[in-house]
Amino acid sequence: MSKPIGIEVSLAVAEAVGLCDVDVVAAYPITPQTHIVEHLSELVADGHLDADFVPVESEHTAMSACIGSSASGARTFTSTCSQGYALMSELCYIASALRLPIVMAVANRALSAPINIWNDHADLMYARDTGWIQLLSENGQEAVDMSILAFRIGEDPRVSFPVQVNLDGFTMSHVIEPIGIPDRKEIAKFLPPYRPKLRLDPEHPVTIGPVGMPDVYTEARKAQDEAFKATKPLIQEIFNAFAKQFGRQYKLVETYKTEDADTIIVAMGCVVQTAMTAVDNMRAKGKKVGIAHIRVFRPFPAAELIQAIKGAKNLILFDRVTSFAGGEISGPVAIEIKSALFDRKLSPKVGNFLVGLGGRDVTEQNLEEMVERVASAKNGDLPAYEFINVRE
Amino acid sequence: MAKETGIKSWKELNFGIAITTPGNAAELKTGDWRSMRPETDREKCTKCGQCYIFCPDMVYSKDAEGYYVQNYYWCKGCGICAKECPVDAITMIQEVD
Numbered sequence: 001m002s003k004p005i006g007i008e009v010s011l012a013v014a015e016a017v018g019l020c021d022v023d024v025v026a027a028y029p030i031t032p033q034t035h036i037v038e039h040l041s042e043l044v045a046d047g048h049l050d051a052d053f054v055p056v057e058s059e060h061t062a063m064s065a066c067i068g069s070s071a072s073g074a075r076t077f078t079s080t081c082s083q084g085y086a087l088m089s090e091l092c093y094i095a096s097a098l099r100l101p102i103v104m105a106v107a108n109r110a111l112s113a114p115i116n117i118w119n120d121h122a123d124l125m126y127a128r129d130t131g132w133i134q135l136l137s138e139n140g141q142e143a144v145d146m147s148i149l150a151f152r153i154g155e156d157p158r159v160s161f162p163v164q165v166n167l168d169g170f171t172m173s174h175v176i177e178p179i180g181i182p183d184r185k186e187i188a189k190f191l192p193p194y195r196p197k198l199r200l201d202p203e204h205p206v207t208i209g210p211v212g213m214p215d216v217y218t219e220a221r222k223a224q225d226e227a228f229k230a231t232k233p234l235i236q237e238i239f240n241a242f243a244k245q246f247g248r249q250y251k252l253v254e255t256y257k258t259e260d261a262d263t264i265i266v267a268m269g270c271v272v273q274t275a276m277t278a279v280d281n282m283r284a285k286g287k288k289v290g291i292a293h294i295r296v297f298r299p300f301p302a303a304e305l306i307q308a309i310k311g312a313k314n315l316i317l318f319d320r321v322t323s324f325a326g327g328e329i330s331g332p333v334a335i336e337i338k339s340a341l342f343d344r345k346l347s348p349k350v351g352n353f354l355v356g357l358g359g360r361d362v363t364e365q366n367l368e369e370m371v372e373r374v375a376s377a378k379n380g381d382l383p384a385y386e387f388i389n390v391r392e
Numbered sequence: 393m394a395k396e397t398g399i400k401s402w403k404e405l406n407f408g409i410a411i412t413t414p415g416n417a418a419e420l421k422t423g424d425w426r427s428m429r430p431e432t433d434r435e436k437c438t439k440c441g442q443c444y445i446f447c448p449d450m451v452y453s454k455d456a457e458g459y460y461v462q463n464y465y466w467c468k469g470c471g472i473c474a475k476e477c478p479v480d481a482i483t484m485i486q487e488v489d
Binding site: 098198223 | 402407
């Protein structure tokens with residue numbers, strides 16, 4: 001076990017990516033991801049990391065370069081968020097269809113307008129249908145662990161998909177935390193060299209990314225979907241292997257005090273840590289509240305989540321994004337959970353709350369307010385979603 | 393399922409939808425895109441080869457008598473050959489199902 005040191009989370013992520021012996025980094029700096037890219041460029045410039053750093057002119061080019069690099073068999077990393085993610089997004093669908101295990105750290109940030117550089121999950125949700133595996137972290141140690149895991153998961157020949165490591169912008173990316181960074185030898189033991197199933201090689205020419213006309217497009221999508229569906233148990237298997245070596249056990253869905261809970265908060269990202277304190281406070285007042293936190297948003301672990309929340313009478317579902325669906329259906333995270341509940345004929349009382357948008361803090365008081373709101377509402381009284389902590 | 397790609401099931405697709413047999417574009421049947429078919433009137437044809445030169449899809453090849461004949465497996469019916477023929481020997485004929 002490596003001794004924790006005080007380090008900014010962004011720098012720790014960059015260090016971990018460097019220790020994973022990445023071959024190519026192609027990225028464009030954007031707040032609040034900047035320190036990750038800056039530090040990687042320093043590591044390369046100072047000779048600490050033997051990698052090609054491609055200082056591209058846009059995120060669109062960053063992902064294009066990553067696709068070429070990964071397709072040639074190089075271990076490839078990029079990082080972005082928000083508007084940068086939006087600009088690169090069209091390439092992200094291609095990276096997953098071509099089964100290229102690129103790793104991307106996303107320092108989650110709101111999308112404009114109004115222009116806002118602060119944290120919410122707009123970019124995470126924007127990315128959800130691109131066919132990437134989406135991992136979430138709740139503190140600096142987890143961001144480092146997920147960065148290492150992302151390469152191992154993505155590059156596993158049974159997986160072979162690109163992986164996003166989500167860390168909340170500023171509230172995580174710019175915070176100094178005690179973090180244990182495994183050394184190069186430990187990481188090398190966990191992360192074998194990348195052996196692509198197929199790569200661009202002049203000796204054995206192949207065409208990647210060809211046109212797929214109506215007679216084959218459906219089959220291509222079906223094949224990709226089947227391969228993606230198969231990743232869920234493999235991710236848990238790799239989490240278990242990580243636990244065996246490093247002692248930190250991750251799960252697709254993790255829980256906090258849910259065993260006897262009649263009220264469960266479902267959350268993702270570092271707000272979970274605030275929710276833990278809120279739950280402790282509420283438990284001290286005799287309220288049976290717990291948390292189910294989603295570690296992997298894609299593939300969506302519906303069975304594991306239902307297992308964690310099926311005993312609850314009241315559910316508090318967070319959405320850290322506005323989805324503008326017209327007001328009659330919930331936000332994106334709540335929609336998925338409600339769909340999973342419906343499929344299993346479960347109908348707890350559900351409150352869906354839009355919180356923590358564009359960097360607004362989610363406080364313990366907010367959480368208690370939501371729990372109270374659902375507890376006191378009659379069935380059928382709760383709207384599809386509501387804003388919390390908004391000035392009326 | 394399409395004969396052109398030869399794929400009967402999604403399970404047969406290559407990893408990452410890659411094409412591992414380069415140079416196979418000639419196998420792709422583009423002829424079924426066609427709504428008009430070029431036909432050559434040999435009475436008018438001077439065997440000049442303009443149709444062969446202008447065809448964007450290598451449809452024309454020379455036969456034993458020196459005439460340029462169409463391979464309808466690839467012909468998309470674009471009509472460039474009929475437009476370029478200096479003696480108006482090529483007519484576009486409506487395809488009927």
